[in-house]
Amino acid sequence: MSELSTLARPYARAFFELQNEAGALPAGQQAVDAMAAVVQQSEVARLIGHPAVTSDELVGLIQAAVGDALGASGLNLLKVLADNKRLALLPAIAEQYSLLKDEAERRIEIEMTSAMPVSDEAQSALVAALSKRLGRDVELSVSVDDSLIGGAVLRAGDLVIDGSVAGRVERITQALTA
Numbered sequence: 001m002s003e004l005s006t007l008a009r010p011y012a013r014a015f016f017e018l019q020n021e022a023g024a025l026p027a028g029q030q031a032v033d034a035m036a037a038v039v040q041q042s043e044v045a046r047l048i049g050h051p052a053v054t055s056d057e058l059v060g061l062i063q064a065a066v067g068d069a070l071g072a073s074g075l076n077l078l079k080v081l082a083d084n085k086r087l088a089l090l091p092a093i094a095e096q097y098s099l100l101k102d103e104a105e106r107r108i109e110i111e112m113t114s115a116m117p118v119s120d121e122a123q124s125a126l127v128a129a130l131s132k133r134l135g136r137d138v139e140l141s142v143s144v145d146d147s148l149i150g151g152a153v154l155r156a157g158d159l160v161i162d163g164s165v166a167g168r169v170e171r172i173t174q175a176l177t178a
Contacts, residue, residue, distance in 0.1 A: 004092040011089065012096030015077050016104075022073070025101050029094075031074035034066040036094040039087055048087045055082035062087075099157065107137045111155040115148040115164065 012032075019028030038044055044061065047053045059082045063070055070078065081087050102108060110130060112118070118126075123140060130138045149165035 008089045008092035008096050012093045016097055016100040018073050030069050032094040032097045034069045036091040038062050038065045039090045058082050108156055109139045112142045113145045114152040115150045118142050
């Protein structure tokens, strides 16, 4: 997966910079998300890399499926990816673009997995504290996993803060067996 991210990063950055200069970050996100969704369909995925299907045919197929959401910049990205046999990177490009967009908009998505349900008041307090600490707008999504025993795990991109009882037990076990 990290190899896909590495390959996708330059394409995502170039497309992001074009969209950012044009003031069209949301439209860019819509375009890469739509293209990624199309290439992930099994029928289209089978055609990518097939020797009997040309790059132009793939571009036409994806362009027809995406429709107006593509835009001129999206079409250019699509053509470059098709010419370089990189259409399979579109899902990773969409993910990388989203990260760049969130960074530019000073926004961060945090996933919280808690051992017990978290009240709306506690969620609001956590969002306020994280926003202040990180200097960004925080979008919090909360899920419950009773296997954590107690506490919570926060995930923001590659950063993981494990404050769960299960996580502590695992760290103690690793320390004792090392």
